[in-house]
Amino acid sequence: MDFKRIEWIFFLVFFGVNIFLFSIYREGLQDESNVSYSDRTESLEHRLEKEGIDHKGELSTAQIEGYYLSGERTNFYEEIQQKRIDEGDNSLFRYNTDIIENGIISYPSSNYYVDPKDVETTLSEFLSSSDNVLFGNEYTYLANFSNLTGDFPEVIASQSYEGIAFRDDSAQITFSLEKHETDELFKIAKYTQYHIENLEKLREKSDLYSEHDAVETLYINNKIPSNSTITFSKLAYTCIYQIREKYVYVPVWFIGISSNGTTMQIEQVNAMNNTIITNNTITRVENHS
Structure with a gap:
């Protein structure tokens, strides 16, 4: 038996397998790099466009200020x-x-x-x-x-x-x-x-997250379906807490989304902390003392 020939065959096979595995590894790194780059640098508007999500005008990045309010x-x-x-x-x-x-x-x-x-x-x-x-x-x-x-x-x-x-x-x-x-x-x-x-400010005026921020939060949390339309966005105060006779309000982005031209979903994003609160219920705090 020609042992030298067998050794060369094993060497070439081993070498070929390693080249194949290395090429797969490099492709994986390139794909990961592309995803990371896209996530960090691709504009929200471009990502919406790629998924067929329409919106009217530019998504505003204007800084607006608002309060936590209480009222009766x-x-x-x-x-x-x-x-x-x-x-x-x-x-x-x-x-x-x-x-x-x-x-x-x-x-x-x-x-x-x-x-x-x-x-x-x-x-x-x-x-x-x-x-x-x-x-x-x-x-x-x-x-x-x-x-x-x-x-x-x-x-x-x-x-x-x-x-x-x-x-x-x-x-x-x-x-x-x-x-x-x-x-x-x-x-x-x-x-x-x-x-x-009897509306009162509960603390000093704060910078709010922008319309652009709110839409991006909805997008990355899969709240905006592909091939839909963002029909409106409105910043408004809504109640989040009830403490006995006091109602506590926070600025919220209301985003209207139409999926088929007739059905409208309205998502809500807390403009103070940029969290989705669409399905939240009012928290009632009772003082039993």
Whole structure:
């Protein structure tokens, strides 16, 4: 037997196998390097584009400031009683208003209409009359959270603090609308109102995470489906804690995402710490002492 020949055969086989394994190793390192490089340097906009995710305009990186706020629910029974005394009219909000827990449901005695082509102006006219709604001048129209289509159209107006609106049931009015029979106007059938008073800053103003930051957080956590559209983003205060009679609010990015042109999901990102809180419930802290 030619042992020298056998040794050379084993050597060549061993050498070939090592070259093959080394080439695989190098390819693996190159792939890992490419992924790391892409993750660190590729812009969010480019990553969204590659997955067919559309968005309107540039995602803002502007630095906005906001607060942790606290407030108390307004007692509408007391407010209505006081308004009757102040105006000497005992019939105010008596026959067309139901006082509910922490709020009211009112049915306007006169016909008021909202023009879908100019909702903000026509709604402001209604809100500006103290005979129609209490604290009306504190509320502004929230277009992104209103709905003028379908069988149950409604419009949302909310309070705000230093230019940032509230997106929370505790500080908003929901107008239930009825389509007018002869034109495109909507009649205000009723509204449900809640109001927050005695708003206080719980600590100094803080820098908030930007719209760009919030969208990126949703993207890397797989909250934005491929081939979807980011239809809107809105920074607003929402309640995260209830401590007895006090409600605590934090600025939150609300991001609207449409997956098929009809279905809308709204994700929420805490603008203070850039964490997703979409499905969080309000934490209630009771003092039993």
